[in-house]
Amino acid sequence: MSDIPSFTTLRSKVAPLAIDNVDTDRIIPARYLKVTDKNGLGEGLFFDWRRRADGALDPDFVLHRPEHRGAAILLAGENFGCGSSREHAPWALLGAGFQAVLSTRFADIFRNNSLKNGLLVVEIPAAVSRALLAAVERDPTLEITIDLPSQKVLLPDGAEQPFTIEPFSKHCLLNGVDQLGFLLDQVPAVERFEAAHAARIDSRA
Amino acid sequence: MSEALPPRTLFDKVWDGHVVPAAAGEDAGLPSVLYIDLHLVHEVTSPQAFAELDRRGLKVRRPQQTLATMDHSTPTDPSIGAARLRTLDPQGAAQLEQLESNCRKHGVPLFAMGDRRRGIVHVIGPEQGLTQPGMTVVCGDSHTSTHGAFGALAFGIGTSEVGHVLATQCLLQYRPKTFEVRIDGELGPGVTAKDLILYVIATLGVDGGVGHVFEYRGSAIRSLDMDGRMTVCNMSIEGGARAGMIAPDEITFAYLEGRPRAPRGEAWERSLEQWRRLPSDDGARFDRTVAIDASQIQPMVTFGTNPGMGIPVRGTVPAEDGVPEQQRPTFAKALAYMDLDPGVPLLGHKVDIVFVGSCTNSRIGDLRAAASVMRGRRVATGVRMLVVPGSFEVKRQAEEEHLDDVFRAAGAEWREAGCSMCLAMNGDQLEPGQYAVSTSNRNFEGRQGPGGRTFLASPLTAAASAVRGVISDVREML
Ligand code: SF4
Numbered sequence: 001m002s003d004i005p006s007f008t009t010l011r012s013k014v015a016p017l018a019i020d021n022v023d024t025d026r027i028i029p030a031r032y033l034k035v036t037d038k039n040g041l042g043e044g045l046f047f048d049w050r051r052r053a054d055g056a057l058d059p060d061f062v063l064h065r066p067e068h069r070g071a072a073i074l075l076a077g078e079n080f081g082c083g084s085s086r087e088h089a090p091w092a093l094l095g096a097g098f099q100a101v102l103s104t105r106f107a108d109i110f111r112n113n114s115l116k117n118g119l120l121v122v123e124i125p126a127a128v129s130r131a132l133l134a135a136v137e138r139d140p141t142l143e144i145t146i147d148l149p150s151q152k153v154l155l156p157d158g159a160e161q162p163f164t165i166e167p168f169s170k171h172c173l174l175n176g177v178d179q180l181g182f183l184l185d186q187v188p189a190v191e192r193f194e195a196a197h198a199a200r201i202d203s204r205a
Numbered sequence: 206m207s208e209a210l211p212p213r214t215l216f217d218k219v220w221d222g223h224v225v226p227a228a229a230g231e232d233a234g235l236p237s238v239l240y241i242d243l244h245l246v247h248e249v250t251s252p253q254a255f256a257e258l259d260r261r262g263l264k265v266r267r268p269q270q271t272l273a274t275m276d277h278s279t280p281t282d283p284s285i286g287a288a289r290l291r292t293l294d295p296q297g298a299a300q301l302e303q304l305e306s307n308c309r310k311h312g313v314p315l316f317a318m319g320d321r322r323r324g325i326v327h328v329i330g331p332e333q334g335l336t337q338p339g340m341t342v343v344c345g346d347s348h349t350s351t352h353g354a355f356g357a358l359a360f361g362i363g364t365s366e367v368g369h370v371l372a373t374q375c376l377l378q379y380r381p382k383t384f385e386v387r388i389d390g391e392l393g394p395g396v397t398a399k400d401l402i403l404y405v406i407a408t409l410g411v412d413g414g415v416g417h418v419f420e421y422r423g424s425a426i427r428s429l430d431m432d433g434r435m436t437v438c439n440m441s442i443e444g445g446a447r448a449g450m451i452a453p454d455e456i457t458f459a460y461l462e463g464r465p466r467a468p469r470g471e472a473w474e475r476s477l478e479q480w481r482r483l484p485s486d487d488g489a490r491f492d493r494t495v496a497i498d499a500s501q502i503q504p505m506v507t508f509g510t511n512p513g514m515g516i517p518v519r520g521t522v523p524a525e526d527g528v529p530e531q532q533r534p535t536f537a538k539a540l541a542y543m544d545l546d547p548g549v550p551l552l553g554h555k556v557d558i559v560f561v562g563s564c565t566n567s568r569i570g571d572l573r574a575a576a577s578v579m580r581g582r583r584v585a586t587g588v589r590m591l592v593v594p595g596s597f598e599v600k601r602q603a604e605e606e607h608l609d610d611v612f613r614a615a616g617a618e619w620r621e622a623g624c625s626m627c628l629a630m631n632g633d634q635l636e637p638g639q640y641a642v643s644t645s646n647r648n649f650e651g652r653q654g655p656g657g658r659t660f661l662a663s664p665l666t667a668a669a670s671a672v673r674g675v676i677s678d679v680r681e682m683l
Contacts, residue, residue, distance in 0.1 A: 018534070019538070021412075023511070023649045026649065030628045033250075034249075034294075034299075034300050036299065037252075037253060048650065078531075079415075079445075082411055082511075083347070086250065087253075087345075107445065109363060113365065116365045126531075167235070168234070168236050179377055180368060183373045183375055186373070193226070197240070199242070199269065201335055201340075201466055202269045203270060203314050204314045
């Protein structure tokens with residue numbers, strides 16, 4: 001069953017968001033959590049940063065600048081996605097057209113949530129991140145390539161930056177396979193486990 | 206049987222006991238299939254998961270190991286009932302109705318509106334005796350780490366994973382690393398579990414625990430009661446850790462005995478026997494270790510926009526050159542948002558709102574602590590104080606002890622149970638620019654309302670600050 005977009009190679013401009021420790025409340029504020037589906041969350045992405053005090057869109061916010069329009073790769077600061085476990089964060093990034101995020105480090109839950117939804121998170125060293133940021137600031141039109149099969153980012157200067165990804169997540173992304181399908185195949189083993197281990201509680205009692 | 210095994214940590218024992226032997230396994234580079242004993246569900250992170258089940262024609266595998274509650278977007282204003290909610294907040298009301306119909310359809314027990322057992326998901330699990338030592342507990346909520354206070358492996362998951370657990374009672378997980386956080390010595394007067402964990406996070410940083418599970422150990426941890434241990438484990442996620450655990454002991458067992466869903470009679474004795482084998486073995490190895498001296502910890506307050514930006518209440522906001530160069534832009538941005546200057550003291554800073562509540566600090570012990578400061582005193586003019594019990598059971602107990610009278614007499618608002626101003630989804634929120642002293646766990650920009658500014662602190666510090674109208678050192682008032 002194919003439930004996430006498959007991901008092989010992505011060539012795109014890079015939108016820079018040079019802020020560290022961006023938490024998921026920033027990525028999508030709690031008032032967007034009242035939805036009961038996943039659609040339309042892109043408009044809530046970085047909501048409070050994208051607007052001025054009077055509620056109008058702030059044309060100066062980095063993602064609104066015309067030169068960054070259409071970028072499918074977000075270059076984030078350090079430690080991206082900390083805080084709440086809301087999966088609305090990767091849904092919002094995907095909804096706004098991003099397919100990959102680069103950072104020096106990702107919070108665990110955010111990483112898991114992203115990979116499960118087909119959003120590739122790529123960890124790169126701080127020096128590479130700084131150099132790329134400087135390059136994008138000089139020339140916002142430059143493009144980079146993320147090659148998932150070989151696990152490399154091809155940088156504008158021709159250098160290749162390898163990255164790591166768990167083999168299982170890679171397999172799922174490459175094939176657009178989702179994890180629930182994989183787990184459902186394990187049900188016979190789960191049944192054996194349940195037969196050998198009595199449930200510790202009954203929440204209905 | 207344990208003779209043959211090398212010494213293991215508490216985490217190792219719980220993890221090993223829940224890996225489903227299957228085709229998938231750690232050796233093949235595949236994630237483990239981890240069996241989940243208790244799955245807690247709330248209205249905000251579950252609708253898309255139930256929708257996915259329905260789309261695929263799947264059932265909830267183990268409704269009897271699942272419990273749902275309503276907490277995040279429920280009103281805590283006693284005058285707002287279901288009908289008014291529908292007009293005030295149609296989206297929130299729709300989410301609650303959706304949870305009700307999902308639970309009905311799948312046979313999942315639900316503490317719905319009006320149920321006297323309802324409350325914040327991380328308060329009711331332990332309170333009902335559902336959270337037990339050695340279990341795996343998950344919830345679509347990052348503060349699930351709270352349940353680790355019982356020696357359970359408990360962590361937050363995303364909505365896709367909520368669907369995985371609903372459908373298979375399992376999760377795909379890579380084994381995290383272990384991190385011993387050892388805190389020995391005695392906490393001084395006026396210094397609480399909240400100060401301890403804010404100190405730990407200020408020391409290790411908000412990403413200090415990424416990829417790890419904390420085990421809190423040492424005499425300072427052993428002498429905390431369960432409410433305090435839950436406060437500590439609750440904020441593990443703010444230190445970047447996947448989970449936080451504390452070995453069960455007599456204090457744990459005394460808390461659990463007689464709770465509605467705790468084992469009874471012979472089952473209780475058998476459970477005790479198993480639980481006593483859970484603590485880390487002597488000589489067990491942790492991937493990392495840090496040692497902290499409890500006597501160094503003072504009442505803590507955060508000054509910035511992440512929980513790692515904490516200082517002693519009598520300290521000063523760091524000067525810019527005290528901050529590593531890499532972190533300066535974040536630091537400057539945080540101070541600009543908080544409208545604070547580097548190098549200034551926080552003591553005496555004005556406060557508009559005081560919020561006592563959230564899954565970090567809304568249990569009976571927290572309310573007693575806050576009430577002990579408020580008794581015979583009044584909330585300062587111009588300050589609004591909200592006291593929001595973590596569950597209706599906590600509320601009932603507090604009222605039995607007349608703590609509500611203490612708060613009301615002091616001029617504070619005594620609210621219904623829920624998450625409330627912790628994440629400001631239910632209408633309880635800060636106005637732009639307002640300053641709050643808050644016993645919750647996150648001081649992120651806009652967390653308590655757009656433009657709102659949060660100082661995180663303990664219930665004692667919050668109450669002291671409410672009385673004086675400025676950030677205060679509770680030790681002067683004890
Ligand atoms: S009280 Fe706050 S942190 Fe805790 S579950 Fe509710 S919203 Fe989350």
